[in-house]
Amino acid sequence: MSQTSFTIEQFYKYLTEGKLMAGKCTRCGKIHLPPRPLCDNCFNNQFEWTEISGKGKLVTYTVIHIAPQQFQAMAPYAVGIVQLENGLKIPGMISGVAPEQMRIGMELAIDFGACSTAQPWPQWPRYCFKPL
Amino acid sequence: MVGKPLVSIVSAGLSKFGKREGLYARELFAEAFKEALDRCPRLEPKRDIKAMFVGHMGEAYEHQGHTGAAAADWTGLLNIPATRTEAACASSGAALRSGVYAVLSGLADVVLVGGVEKMTHRTTAEVTEYLAMASDYPFEQWHGITFPGLFALMAKAHMHQYGTTEAQLAAVAVKNHYHGTLNPKAQMQKEITVETVLASRIVASPLKLYDCSLITDGASCAILTKPELARRFTDQPVHIIGSGQASDTIGLYERQSLTSLSAAKLAAKIAYEMAAVTPDDIDVAEVHDCFTSAEIIAYEDLGFCKAGEGGKLAESGETRLGGRLPVNTSGGLKAKGHPVGATGTAQAYEIYLQLTGQAERRQVKDAKLGLTHNVGGSGATAAVHIYRSETQ
Ligand SMILES: [Zn+2]
Numbered sequence: 001m002s003q004t005s006f007t008i009e010q011f012y013k014y015l016t017e018g019k020l021m022a023g024k025c026t027r028c029g030k031i032h033l034p035p036r037p038l039c040d041n042c043f044n045n046q047f048e049w050t051e052i053s054g055k056g057k058l059v060t061y062t063v064i065h066i067a068p069q070q071f072q073a074m075a076p077y078a079v080g081i082v083q084l085e086n087g088l089k090i091p092g093m094i095s096g097v098a099p100e101q102m103r104i105g106m107e108l109a110i111d112f113g114a115c116s117t118a119q120p121w122p123q124w125p126r127y128c129f130k131p132l
Numbered sequence: 133m134v135g136k137p138l139v140s141i142v143s144a145g146l147s148k149f150g151k152r153e154g155l156y157a158r159e160l161f162a163e164a165f166k167e168a169l170d171r172c173p174r175l176e177p178k179r180d181i182k183a184m185f186v187g188h189m190g191e192a193y194e195h196q197g198h199t200g201a202a203a204a205d206w207t208g209l210l211n212i213p214a215t216r217t218e219a220a221c222a223s224s225g226a227a228l229r230s231g232v233y234a235v236l237s238g239l240a241d242v243v244l245v246g247g248v249e250k251m252t253h254r255t256t257a258e259v260t261e262y263l264a265m266a267s268d269y270p271f272e273q274w275h276g277i278t279f280p281g282l283f284a285l286m287a288k289a290h291m292h293q294y295g296t297t298e299a300q301l302a303a304v305a306v307k308n309h310y311h312g313t314l315n316p317k318a319q320m321q322k323e324i325t326v327e328t329v330l331a332s333r334i335v336a337s338p339l340k341l342y343d344c345s346l347i348t349d350g351a352s353c354a355i356l357t358k359p360e361l362a363r364r365f366t367d368q369p370v371h372i373i374g375s376g377q378a379s380d381t382i383g384l385y386e387r388q389s390l391t392s393l394s395a396a397k398l399a400a401k402i403a404y405e406m407a408a409v410t411p412d413d414i415d416v417a418e419v420h421d422c423f424t425s426a427e428i429i430a431y432e433d434l435g436f437c438k439a440g441e442g443g444k445l446a447e448s449g450e451t452r453l454g455g456r457l458p459v460n461t462s463g464g465l466k467a468k469g470h471p472v473g474a475t476g477t478a479q480a481y482e483i484y485l486q487l488t489g490q491a492e493r494r495q496v497k498d499a500k501l502g503l504t505h506n507v508g509g510s511g512a513t514a515a516v517h518i519y520r521s522e523t524q
Contacts, residue, residue, distance in 0.1 A: 008270045034271065060292070060390055062284035063337040064276065068261040071276040076334075079277045081285060081385045091385040092275050099337070104292045124274060 006035035023047035054110030137371035140362035143172035149469035152349035182240035187224030187247030220266030225476030225506030225515030246353030249471035266509035268383035284336035287425035300443030302329035304424035312467025319469035348469030352478035374407030374518030393511035411435035418479035
């Protein structure tokens, strides 16, 4: 059993180490990405960390032109939902591909590049997805 | 056999929707409430109204929370229990549902439900940020996904899976703008064409400016009572015969389907079963067209057509006034406007008018069964209500 708690904060801390980590329920085996304190399947509160492959396929995407203040300098930017190899989905920005080249089903991999230069906690590191 | 009334609406009110400069939310709410009083002269508000629920999404707009008490105060309804309900854009759908609970519990015979939002004094960037608060923070907002962005992700998935086109999305906007011109309280009062929509600037692809609902100031309310008391207050009550509310994951990314809202499907199933009616029985509906694509998905989730055929239904004209099943005769969120906290009971107001024959230029002939579909966030909340006229 890991000493670290299964929190969103810990999920983001692992990103700074270049790891995409999920919580696996010790009772029913359900994998939670992000980790949760309570299994929504069996209500168990015991988990173990499991590293997830950051490769997957783009399920859907959009290019955001009207952004909130903090993202305005980046607009337009692409975001999408990626289905990872283990079937779980996570959202994120997509970079390294022109909007007109983007297509549903394309293979992407998580990129931790920006995570190492992230501000100290509680500024979360921002991973993104890039074409394989 | 149509289901028996759960509660009855004896009156309803709506403020003018639009840019209401120089007004506070509580003042807009008083405007809506005054209309409800004027429509129901037999109601003595201080004597009769025993509780209220007020939908309101964002305290950031006016730096004002505690909206239940503020609304009770400014409607002259102190000292009744007054509670704010918050479920993002379904805040007053949740208020309506709470009113149903309150009346059915027997604790309150007459209940005021409503909602309000004052938004237009904020910049688009601020509103974009406040609306995004209805979505997941650590994974969606944090990665720059806006509220239109979430609906764009669903629209894109729908287009990919079913071949839905941008022109079909635009057909929804064209229809609702037309309906808006028939509603003097609607924010937008001009007709548009498919070309206008397609040529408008991109907000979050494939959604363009004219695919998006409006930033609006407004308030709405309805007065509920037990069916056996309804005739005391009015000769023309409208009965709620089905009520469903459901929830789903706060993050869109965790959902099994990105082309339908499971909370809306579940809420609809519950409401249809309670009302003992089918989608074919519905004469008029107000659905949550926060984006044009959301109306297309609503058609499918509500069973107005099969999954994947919503785009075709939008284009067919069947949901336009005069068609088989007119949808959003008020102009919808798209043209009437979307003061988020007010939207759920504003939909109920439109159905109340339709089922009492008071919808004037946009009246659906012989409308007897109505439906409202109110969605919170990207679909983490949905409330569906089914209504019937007294003469059904
Ligand atoms: Zn479990």
